Amino acid sequence: MASFVEIVGEALQAYWLSPLSLTVLAVCGACMGTLLYVFVTNARNAKLRVSLLTGLYALSIFFWVFIAGSLVLCVSQARMVAYAKNGVPLAVFSALVGGLATSAAISAVVWRYGNASVLRTFAPRDPSAAESWLQDYVGTLAKFEGVGQIRVGIVDTAATLAMAVGGKHRTILVSTGLLHLLEPDEVELVVAHEVMHLKHHDAEFKVFSRVLSRILFFDPFSKFFDPAVHREREYLADEMGARSSGKPATLASALLKIASRGPQEKGSWGLSILGSGTGIFSRYPPLQERVNRLLLLSDLLRRPDADGEKT
Numbered sequence: 338m339a340s341f342v343e344i345v346g347e348a349l350q351a352y353w354l355s356p357l358s359l360t361v362l363a364v365c366g367a368c369m370g371t372l373l374y375v376f377v378t379n380a381r382n383a384k385l386r387v388s389l390l391t392g393l394y395a396l397s398i399f400f401w402v403f404i405a406g407s408l409v410l411c412v413s414q415a416r417m418v419a420y421a422k423n424g425v426p427l428a429v430f431s432a433l434v435g436g437l438a439t440s441a442a443i444s445a446v447v448w449r450y451g452n453a454s455v456l457r458t459f460a461p462r463d464p465s466a467a468e469s470w471l472q473d474y475v476g477t478l479a480k481f482e483g484v485g486q487i488r489v490g491i492v493d494t495a496a497t498l499a500m501a502v503g504g505k506h507r508t509i510l511v512s513t514g515l516l517h518l519l520e521p522d523e524v525e526l527v528v529a530h531e532v533m534h535l536k537h538h539d540a541e542f543k544v545f546s547r548v549l550s551r552i553l554f555f556d557p558f559s560k561f562f563d564p565a566v567h568r569e570r571e572y573l574a575d576e577m578g579a580r581s582s583g584k585p586a587t588l589a590s591a592l593l594k595i596a597s598r599g600p601q602e603k604g605s606w607g608l609s610i611l612g613s614g615t616g617i618f619s620r621y622p623p624l625q626e627r628v629n630r631l632l633l634l635s636d637l638l639r640r641p642d643a644d645g646e647k648t
């Protein structure tokens with residue numbers, strides 16, 4: 338009689354040599370390859386790149402959960418996989434369904450609860466009478482952009498902090514340090530950038546991506562995806578915030594002022610408007626490239642015959 342190890346060996350062989358399981362992997366690989374190709378060949382299309390990264394992330398989670406599920410089935414149901422009629426197709430189908438369900442469940446939990454922990458870290462207060470204009474501005478902009486209610490939370494710190502926190506209670510955090518450093522119109526541009534993050538659910542995606550890259554610590558793809566998710570969403574929020582106000586150069590000036598104050602606060606989960614680092618492993622795009630893009634957009638919007646989205 339065959340030993341347990343031999344049965345598992347036969348199950349693994351039958352499973353991974355079956356055209357069905359190989360097809361699932363091949364389709365997954367082909368989809369990732371295609372998305373990656375479009376990503377690489379569209380360097381300055383932040384909107385497209387954000388969507389592509391979302392797809393790549395979903396595929397990479399599914400890929401690993403499918404592999405793990407397959408291995409668990411090959412070991413726990415080895416006899417069925419190795420010898421039963423339709424054992425392999427049944428196992429592949431179970432791994433496929435289990436993989437999709439598990440990736441959806443992990444995603445839902447992180448999406449729902451990830452951001453709440455960020456809010457607890459900073460414990461913001463309501464704006465004072467002198468700061469209430471900021472809440473009014475955010476309210477109007479959110480209404481115009483169709484974003485729903487957004488709360489402005491003030492954090493009493495000398496650090497220059499601005500970040501969007503998603504989830505159930507969507508909040509834009511602004512520090513008193515930032516309010517002192519910037520002119521009111523620069524503050525408006527900074528919060529417009531944050532409103533765009535909330536509009537595109539960037540806060541949820543960023544926390545999600547960060548948590549997933551920790552869970553999938555062995556996955557080489559997530560080492561590239563996680564920083565790229567952050568970088569592309571920054572570019573997109575810059576562009577959309579600047580377009581909605583029509584003043585890209587003011588956002589560029591605000592970014593330069595914030596950068597002049599040195600590195601950002603720790604523990605912000607990559608949600609703050611500016612961060613350090615360069616290259617493909619950095620969560621933030623290079624400041625110079627952000628400023629360059631904003632100044633180019635400013636030139637475009639200022640052209641006399643411009644028919645851009647000037648408001």
Ligand SMILES: [Zn+2]
Nearest residue numbers: 571574609610
């Ligand atoms: Zn941002």
